[in-house]
Amino acid sequence: MRFGLTHGNIGRFADPEAAAEVAVAAEASGFDSLWTIEHVVLPTEYEPLYPETADGRIPFAPDHPIADPLVWMAFAAARTSTIKLGTAVLVLPQRNALITAKEVATLDRLSGGRTLLGVGAGWLREEFDALRVGFEDRGRRMNDTIGAMRALWSGGPTDFTSDSVDFTGVVSSPRPHGSSVPIHIGGFTVPASIRAGRLGDGFFPGGYDLDRLDVLIRRCREEAVAHGRDPDAIEITSRWTKDRDALADLDVLHRLADLGVDRVTVSTLLFDHEHITDELARFQESVIAKF
Structure with a gap:
């Protein structure tokens, strides 16, 4: 079982000293990966459809700092050497496919191939409205963008044609550190699981x-x-709990392993941000060292 730490780029960790501290501490404590979240803006009023809380509300105020995930990951990469850096998730339908492919490939090359690109369709309609991008067709645009990015990362002059992304004879350089960047499909829905099986x-x-x-x-x-792919080659990452007290229940980790989960993540929201180095070191002793 591998362990990841999520919500690395929020709150005080949006500031440089704290960002460096959490990245170094996570790596030193045996986490294999450190994950960021993305919201370009947070509306002050929105329909409460957030999928991870009982009331559908984001668990912090709209003015809570959320650093740009890719910029934050580049900063963290410069202060670490082995920990993987992921997005959980990048809201792909809000983004230009070619610009995002360039940014992600650059990050992956500078970090030595440590990028895990988690992507999702998004749920916050009001954020899409503020960005003046369509909400209803976001799933289709996400699929198109995944295909376009992989084409651009392949090297050489590239063509790609779809309903929402269309280019001919373009080159995007530098390429990623390896042959591509792993794309992890995020979402706790059947459409997300289908997309992961087909594309992820x-x-x-x-x-x-x-x-x-x-x-x-x-x-x-x-x-x-059904699409001729090896199901065991799809890496499964899940969350563990949103309750700090439940971190003592290691039986859940065994149940997750039985389901085929490869990596379990915990959120920085479960730890004291002011003492994150000590908190993560204790987590390493009480949990990671036992797996």
Whole structure:
């Protein structure tokens, strides 16, 4: 079992000293990956549909700092050497495919191939409205963007044609450190599991219900088989808990492993940000060292 730390780029960690501290501490404490979140803006009023809280509200105020994930990851990469750096998730339908491909490839090359690109369709309609990008067709645009980015990362003059992305004879350089950047599909929904099975290098369901997680992982694997892909090659990352007290219940980790989860993540929201180095060191002793 591998462990990831999420919400690395929020709150005080949006500031340089704290950002460096959490990145170095996570690496030193045995986390294999450090993940960021993305919101370009947070509306002051929105329909409460956030999928990870009971009331559908984002668990912090609109003015809570959320650093740009890719810029933050480049900063963290410069202060670390081995920990992987991921997005959980980049809201891909809000982004230009060519610019995002360039940014991600640059980050991956500068970090020595440590980028994990988690992507999602997004849920916050009001944010899409503020950005003046369509909400209803976001799933289709996300699929197009994934295909376009992989084409651009392949090297050489590239053509790509779809409903929302269309280019001919262009080159995007530098290429990623390796042949591509792993794309992890985020979302705690059946459409997300289907997309992961068809297109993903990984699947990152964002919820905590183990029964639903089981259904989604199975659906992902079924879809992979149906499209001639190896289901075991799709890396499964899940969340563990949103309750700090539940971090003592190690039985849940064994249940997650039985479901086929490769990596379990915990959020910085479960730790004291002012003492993050000590907090993560204790987590390493009480949890990571036992797995």
